[in-house]
Amino acid sequence: MNIVNKLTIRHLKENKRRTLVTILGIIISVAMVTAVATLATSFMDVAQRNQIADYGEWHVRYNDVNQEQLEAIKEDEETKSVILSNDVGFAQFEESKNKHRPYFFVKAFNKEGFKQLPIKVVDGRLPKSTDEVVISKGINSIDGVTYDIGDQITMEVGERYTLDGSGPIDENLSLIREEGKSVEILKNTQQKTYTVVGEIEPPKWKDPFIPGYIVINYLDENLIGTNHTLDASVAVNKVNQSIYDYTTSFAQENKIQSVLYHTDLLAFYGVSNDEGLKKTMVLLTAIIIGVIIAGSVALIYNAFAISISERARHLGMLSSVGTTKKQKRNSVLFEGLIVGLISIPIGIIFGVIGIGITLSSTNSIFLEVFDIEEKLNLIVTPLSILIACGISIITIFISAYLPARKASKISAIDAIRQTQDVKLSGKKVKTSKLVRKLFGIQAEIGLKNLKRNKRRYQVTIFSLVISIVLFLTVSFFTDNMQKSIELKMQTLNDYDIQVGTIVENSDLLTSVSTLEDVTNYNIVKSFSLNTWIDEDKVPADSKQQYFDINDDGKRLYHVNVQALDEASFQNYAQSVNADVERFADATKPAAILIDTFNYKDREAKKIIESTSILAEPGMKIDLINKDFETEEETFVNSIEIASVAENYSIGNATSGYGSFVIIVPESLMEQLVPVDYKREVFADLFLSSSDPMKTQVEIEEFGETDITIDNKTGQRLNTERVVLLMEVFSYGFTILITAISVANIFNTISTSIALRKREFAMLKSIGMTPKEFNKMINYESIFYAIKSLLYGLPISIAIMYFIHRAIANTIIYKFTLPWVDIIIVIITIFMIVGAAMLYSSSKVKKENIIDALKMENI
Known part of the structure; x- marks a missing residue:
């Protein structure tokens, strides 16, 4: 071992606190990667075994x-x-x-x-x-x-x-x-x-x-x-x-x-012949790994960057006695190697133990919720360990390489004089007069401090930006994966069995609803009408589809009218924030319009979510009954759209290009059903049952021939289980990422404040009072938060859009920003930065001014 590496080891031993922080950061990073890889292999294993237990082992x-x-x-x-x-x-x-x-x-x-x-x-x-x-x-x-x-x-x-x-x-x-x-x-x-x-x-x-x-x-x-x-x-x-x-x-x-x-079993091996799905999984995997590496690099890089700041004089002294740039760079990389050799095995062990404890404590809940016989075992494969080691090595190398390059460029004179971090000019520290006028001299001093210590300021901002990006992208990924699963499974409606018949037999549906195991039900009466819609209300993608167009340029739409009993309608209206009172006046017919639908494009092999009509509250439509054999049209009634909704959780909102669904109270049916139209009105019972299979048998035993029975139990339960699995995995990952981000912010800010003891002592020595010092710290916190949000939010939005585009290889739906998450992030950033600054500055306040001024590290 050469003398430079020996000095590096000695420096690590002498700076035990900083070395421990670096090792701890790497352990957390490695444990996170190991936990994710092990959790993925464990879930894949139980999914494979359960599929084999239910459907046999064949491919x-x-x-x-x-x-x-x-x-x-x-x-x-x-x-x-x-x-x-x-x-x-x-x-x-x-x-x-x-x-x-x-x-x-x-x-x-x-x-x-x-x-x-x-x-x-x-x-x-x-x-x-x-x-x-x-x-x-x-x-x-x-x-x-x-x-x-x-x-x-x-x-x-x-x-x-x-x-x-x-x-x-x-x-x-x-x-x-x-x-x-x-x-x-x-x-x-x-x-x-x-x-x-x-x-x-x-x-x-x-x-x-x-x-x-x-x-x-x-x-x-x-x-x-x-x-x-x-x-x-x-x-x-x-x-x-x-x-x-x-x-x-x-x-x-x-x-x-x-x-x-056996596509379901092969999918649990990560094998698929669906090109869109494969592309989606590859892109999402790359994004997840990228997020993990970014978070880990942010945490570990800061530790190495701070190390270089503390070792600046040490490296300058080495330069003065003949150490080359390569040796100085290798000194930092060797430091990364040492802490990596210590941290990676410990991180892997802690990651495996942590996931093992998690799986063991949740196994009984997992078996009950998913109603399976196969236990969720801890599966540690050589591949998952290699992946964890590989990602960790790459992370440590990236984190150490950039500070290593900077260390190699530090000259002996600059390092000994400690001028590499602070290079002043009037232009660089110039601040707006508006800052002093609005916030006072303390805010101006705080802002000048940030500009003067630009490198440390940038490290802190980088840490905050990464934290924002991590939280928003992971939460967006979670929400969108849940939505994509729901769309793909096409089970947005929360019911077990659908029983359909003509409206004359609706008394039968009432009898079925009284069966012993029925826990909840809704009877929906539906019929079809038409309407002519203005060209400007037709979405662009719909215009490419076939339509009848009249002399006024209007397009013929199919209208699926669905009527609910009064109680069910009021509950639904309240769930979509519609004004229930608006529907009370029968002389002014009103409806809720469903403008969103999804369908599977068989050629593109994608689930696509689209808008059927550009409707808005207050819009009026004239309902007609069109006989397509004679082309005769009969006016039925005019109805006002009181509210527009995207979802309908009671029955089947069947719509598509050139059609939409309107929901009305049952009391309005007499005004909307044309004369001699009774055979065209259908009644459907949507029910939930504590024992759907038994309920189906009991319905069949009624002996009625003019009914249809559709049992959605298996499909709905599978969707709920998959969504729950995604929630457990994704929210666990989100919590872990959030914890690491918070730790990263606290570590970066507290270390940055600790390195400014001499600077703070100087300000106190010229008369800055504790109250003024607190105001300066508060304003610095605000500057940190605002700057990090200005960078973090646009970057997050860009990554969220890429995630949306990745999922769009399999499922297409509207890109919408998670405004609630964004607001939470904005509030949280201000709180965390403020707390970290106050915590760190409280320790600095206790320092003796004379002792602090004697410190050599800036």
């Missing part, structure tokens, strides 16, 4: 493969295991009392399928021969139906066709009905006799609303004929992004026509 499915193609799949070096399956077919279930599920559905698996798929046996065993089956538990729950182990079932198994001969119908499609009656028949039937050997839980890997109760048969590979085809679900050895290209190429080489991917 790609080759459909309709023959014996030759199957052999090629098995011999492929990437194949880990193969699940063979065969859709034997549907058979009539005469005893079924469920009009929507009149069939048995028989599906066969090989031994590997029984191992890899989550088939939970309740009673008995799994089939071992082709004449044995297990039945779904739901079959024996039907009144009057009991199949015991050992019983034989004889059935005619075939394919579903419609009465007009079209088919076969896809197994996953629900029963096709017209006017409340099934229009399906079974064709190509074969008689099968099976022995029941067990009963299983209804499998999650099969849609619970397919029209057949699950019956699982054994598939014997040895009995497969040459011309017989099967589905082969393959688990591969290595899951990576190349799986899509590789399997597509493999299918083409072996002339396999259809390939299906």
